[in-house]
Amino acid sequence: MNSKIKKTIPADGLAGLKxxxxxxxxxxxxxxxxxxxxxxxxAQASDFEPIYGLIxxxxxxxxxxxxxxxxxxxxxxxxxxxxxxxxxxADFGGGIQxxxxxxxxxxxxxxxxxxxxxxxxxxxxxxxxxxxVHGMLAAIGIIIISKQIHGLLGQNPMxxxxxxxxxxxxxxxxxxxxxSNPNVKAMLVGLLSLLIVFGWPMLKNKIAKKIPAPLIxxxxxxxxxxxxxxxxxxxxKGFPKYFVHFGKGLIDIxxxxxxxxxxxxxxxxxxxxxxxxxxxxxxxxxxxxAIDMLDPFKxxxxxxxxxxxxxxxxxxxxxxxxIPMISxxxxxxANVNNGGKTRWANFFHGVFILIFLLFAVxxxxxxxxxxxxxxxxxxxxxxxxPKEFIHTFKIGKEQLAIFLVTIFFTLFExxxxxxxxxxxxxxxIHLFNGASLISIFKAPTEVSFEGNNYLVKISKAxxxxxxxxxxxxxxxxxxxxxxxxxxxxxxxxxxxVMENLEHFKHEYEAHDNSFVTITGLAxxxxxxxxxLSSKIxx
Numbered sequence: 426m427n428s429k430i431k432k433t434i435p436a437d438g439l440a441g442l443k444x445x446x447x448x449x450x451x452x453x454x455x456x457x458x459x460x461x462x463x464x465x466x467x468a469q470a471s472d473f474e475p476i477y478g479l480i481x482x483x484x485x486x487x488x489x490x491x492x493x494x495x496x497x498x499x500x501x502x503x504x505x506x507x508x509x510x511x512x513x514x515a516d517f518g519g520g521i522q523x524x525x526x527x528x529x530x531x532x533x534x535x536x537x538x539x540x541x542x543x544x545x546x547x548x549x550x551x552x553x554x555x556x557x558v559h560g561m562l563a564a565i566g567i568i569i570i571s572k573q574i575h576g577l578l579g580q581n582p583m584x585x586x587x588x589x590x591x592x593x594x595x596x597x598x599x600x601x602x603x604x605s606n607p608n609v610k611a612m613l614v615g616l617l618s619l620l621i622v623f624g625w626p627m628l629k630n631k632i633a634k635k636i637p638a639p640l641i642x643x644x645x646x647x648x649x650x651x652x653x654x655x656x657x658x659x660x661x662k663g664f665p666k667y668f669v670h671f672g673k674g675l676i677d678i679x680x681x682x683x684x685x686x687x688x689x690x691x692x693x694x695x696x697x698x699x700x701x702x703x704x705x706x707x708x709x710x711x712x713x714x715a716i717d718m719l720d721p722f723k724x725x726x727x728x729x730x731x732x733x734x735x736x737x738x739x740x741x742x743x744x745x746x747x748i749p750m751i752s753x754x755x756x757x758x759a760n761v762n763n764g765g766k767t768r769w770a771n772f773f774h775g776v777f778i779l780i781f782l783l784f785a786v787x788x789x790x791x792x793x794x795x796x797x798x799x800x801x802x803x804x805x806x807x808x809x810x811p812k813e814f815i816h817t818f819k820i821g822k823e824q825l826a827i828f829l830v831t832i833f834f835t836l837f838e839x840x841x842x843x844x845x846x847x848x849x850x851x852x853x854i855h856l857f858n859g860a861s862l863i864s865i866f867k868a869p870t871e872v873s874f875e876g877n878n879y880l881v882k883i884s885k886a887x888x889x890x891x892x893x894x895x896x897x898x899x900x901x902x903x904x905x906x907x908x909x910x911x912x913x914x915x916x917x918x919x920x921x922v923m924e925n926l927e928h929f930k931h932e933y934e935a936h937d938n939s940f941v942t943i944t945g946l947a948x949x950x951x952x953x954x955x956x957l958s959s960k961i962x963x
Contacts, residue, residue: 434722435766437496445766452765453486453773456499456756459637460774461781463755463804465669465789466797467502470572471510473524473748475789475797476671478502479778481738481747486775489738489750490768494730495713497720498752499760499771500738504804505708506701508568508593509840510748513697515591517687524746526687530694531743534701538736541706547728550710551896554889554921556817556824557847558711560831561704564843566808567836569801571596575603576798577619579611579667593836610655611667615795617649618642622803637759639800646796655793669792682746696841701739701749704840709735709751714928716752719761723935755804820920821952821959823854851919852890858961860886860917867891868915870898878907884914889921899929904936913945916962923957 436444460482468478485500493500510527517526541549550558571593575582582590582599590596625638650656650667660666687694713726731752739749760770781788818825827847835843855865864885871882879902883895902908910926912918930941949960 434724435496437767441767442769445769448764448766449769450773452760452763452770454777455635455637455763456760456765456770456774457777457781458640459759460499460501460756460778462639462643462792462797462800463504464502464778465792466801467504467507468748469669469794469797470504470507470569470576470801471502471748472514472519473510473746474671475669476782476786477745477747479782480745481742481750483775483778483782484738484742484745484747485750486771486773487779488741488775489734490771490775492730492734492737493768493771494727494732494734495716495752496724496726496768497757497760497765497770498713498716498726498731499756499774500735500750501753501756501774502748503708503751503753504569504801504808505562505565506705506749506751507572507801508565509697509700509704511572511591512839513693513701516693516697517690519588522684522686525682525684526690526694527697528683528743528746529685529687530697531701531749532683532685532740533694533698534705534749535736535739535741535743537698537702538706538739539733540736541702542729542731542733542736545729546706547710547732548893548896549706550714550728551892551921551925552889553707553844554827554848554851554919555924556820556827556920557831557844557851558707559813559817560828560847561835561840561844562708563809563813563828564832564835564840566805566810567832568593568596569805570809571600573798573801573805574600577612577615577795577802578603579608579615579795580606597836608658608667610650610653610658611793611795613653614646614650614655614667614793615799618646618793618796618799619802621645622799623806635763638803642796642800643792646793646799647791650793650796651791665790667794669789669794669797671786671789681744683744700839700841705735705739705749705751706732712752712754712757715754716757716761718928718931719758721761722766725932725935755807819953820955820957823851823952823959824920827851827854848889855886855888855917855919858917858959860888864888864916865890868895870895872898872902878909880909880911882911882914886917887912887915887922888917888919892922892925895922896925896929904933904939906939908933908939908941910941910943911945912943912960913948915945915949915960918946918949918960920957920959923960927957 464478464482465475482501489500513527514523517523580603656665817828831847834846868891869884873880952959
């Protein structure tokens, strides 16, 4: 890393707190304003009480920040896990039992994440093809939208048995009925909130852009809801039907809420432990990787340490009743943009949530549910944005096929089946493009050294399933050298490897006198005009 960057890297620990108190505290507060409504909305959409979203965010800041391996990520509940969490509550019987049994799976999954970190599984993100990962995230976005549209319009679609629908396809099929039978007052609040969610970011005023859209939603939607009398519509318990209702504060809920009774449903329990651990870890690692690239100080996170930290946070959150956490991308990006410099920004975000839980929790009873639904539709739209489909198509038609297959199987089956289907299709495409079955899982990689130069020769196929071996050899090379990565002898180089080699080049060249050159692709045919598309040597 060059000396200029070295001199300006913020201090860590107590020295970092003193040095960057102002910037981290301000960023932590601004992230808190974003996290407050989203954490409640994510919990509600996951069939947890909204306050337990705040419990998770608080733990992510106050506790996990001390163990984290990344400096700028914000830990807390994430929209990407809504589908799994809501599914687990339903499959474990729903209600209080479903919640408590789901917590048991969260705790065990947290323990697994700690093991992942101890066993150095931080490279887990590199074994998944990027098109399948983006397909999984897009599918999650579609599912979030399909569920929240009903809440936005004041409806809760029910099955013939009288239970709320949870299957994505059922929720999508029920949208026409909900559109034709909305609760008008709830719909007005929801549509106004949705207009703010999508319209606020379009404002060109720099000061306005600093204010999170979800905060503006609350400022506008709360008085509007009371003005039109939305609070007058009551549920069967006598509470306002379309408003968040905590009914208790931090002191009332602080206790052990977890139950491991779900072990009696062994197949279901194991399924959700794997899904929480695998999908949660993957999303967390991808977020850390993305935020590292935004870090103005070019710091490299310790992925394994961060997995351990998230695992610790999930075990604590699970015991206390909170939904699972990850390193959350929207809040982490906001932290970078707001000038956060160290892990103390995440800590301060947790402090402000604690203060809210202690002194202002009754304010939450004023929040309209359609407003939270609008915020989550905004999150879902970002995950499944049309530009994701267009971008994937530009990388290559085969990437779009993997992307769409992952979405299809996620919607009609579940997340694990979806990403497995995407991976399987990619392997089939590689075999069709001439890669041998053996080379799919192992790429011969020779490393030689002369003077100030390292030569890394890769042969046969460089694809997502064998990249970990390639990466191990690349990362064993110390900084300060000229590295040439020669791909001339490869039959196939896939998009995931091209992307990962670019990431390696970016990270390695952040050091002093360190250079990476990728050669040997002159005789390869690109499958699209995208510079990082798959390459086939005919």
